[in-house]
Amino acid sequence: MDKKDKVSRFDTIRHSIAGMIRSPKTMLGSSSFFDVISASEKPLAEQDWYHGAIPRIEAQELLKQQGDFLVRESHGKPGEYVLSVFSDGQRRHFIIQYADNQYRFEGTGFSTIPQLIEYHYTTKHVITKKSGVILLNPVVKVCVFNTNGET
Numbered sequence: 001m002d003k004k005d006k007v008s009r010f011d012t013i014r015h016s017i018a019g020m021i022r023s024p025k026t027m028l029g030s031s032s033f034f035d036v037i038s039a040s041e042k043p044l045a046e047q048d049w050y051h052g053a054i055p056r057i058e059a060q061e062l063l064k065q066q067g068d069f070l071v072r073e074s075h076g077k078p079g080e081y082v083l084s085v086f087s088d089g090q091r092r093h094f095i096i097q098y099a100d101n102q103y104r105f106e107g108t109g110f111s112t113i114p115q116l117i118e119y120h121y122t123t124k125h126v127i128t129k130k131s132g133v134i135l136l137n138p139v140v141k142v143c144v145f146n147t148n149g150e151t
Contacts, residue, residue, distance in 0.1 A: 040118035044081075047071070047114055049138035059084040060091040067136020071096070071117060081113060087133040094127055 044050050051059065053073040062070060063086035074080040074095075081096040083105070094105055096116065102109025103116045105127045110116040120127060120135050127133040 040112070040114040042114060044071075044113050047117070048140040049117065050113075051139075051141045053078065056082075056084075056093065059093075062139050063091050065137060067134060068139050069121075069135045069137065070139040070141075071113060083117070083127065085127070085133050085135065087131070092131065092133060094131075094133075 039047065045052075049070050051062075051070050051072045053075055055075045059070060059072050059082075062068070063084060065086060066088070068086040070084050072082055072084060074082050081103075083094045083096060085092050085094070096113060097104050097106075100109070102111065103113050104110065105116075105120075106129070108119065110119060117135070119125065121138070124134050124136075127135070
């Protein structure tokens with residue numbers, strides 16, 4: 001079985017398990033099951049590692065250790081998304097390619113950015129063969145609340 005077949009089989013099993021976990025919520029109508037939904041199924045804006053349209057400089061300041069990563073909307077090109085990573089003493093920025101309804105860096109494509117990031121984060125598959133970059137530590141965005149409880 002080659003690597004592509006293993007990934008495909010893994011995704012099939014993962015989606016089957018996720019469906020089984022969610023089914024009690026549907027049957028019981030209970031909200032206590034909301035937390036078991038796979039992170040990759042949450043919208044991009046709800047991902048802890050998604051920082052929105054922050055400038056490149058600000059993203060670079062947040063990346064401090066080997067494998068730290070975040071996703072941001074390109075400051076100069078709205079609608080384009082960038083993976084920013086600290087690797088081998090450098091802060092690297094990878095444009096997330098979107099073609100044929102799939103997000104990818106190179107190779108395997110995914111329906112959503114969260115699925116793409118989860119794949120690379122959980123499998124430790126390199127972002128690109130040339131870079132050798134691996135995602136290790138999601139940089140979680142911090143919400144600042146004012147005195148009215150608003151972000």
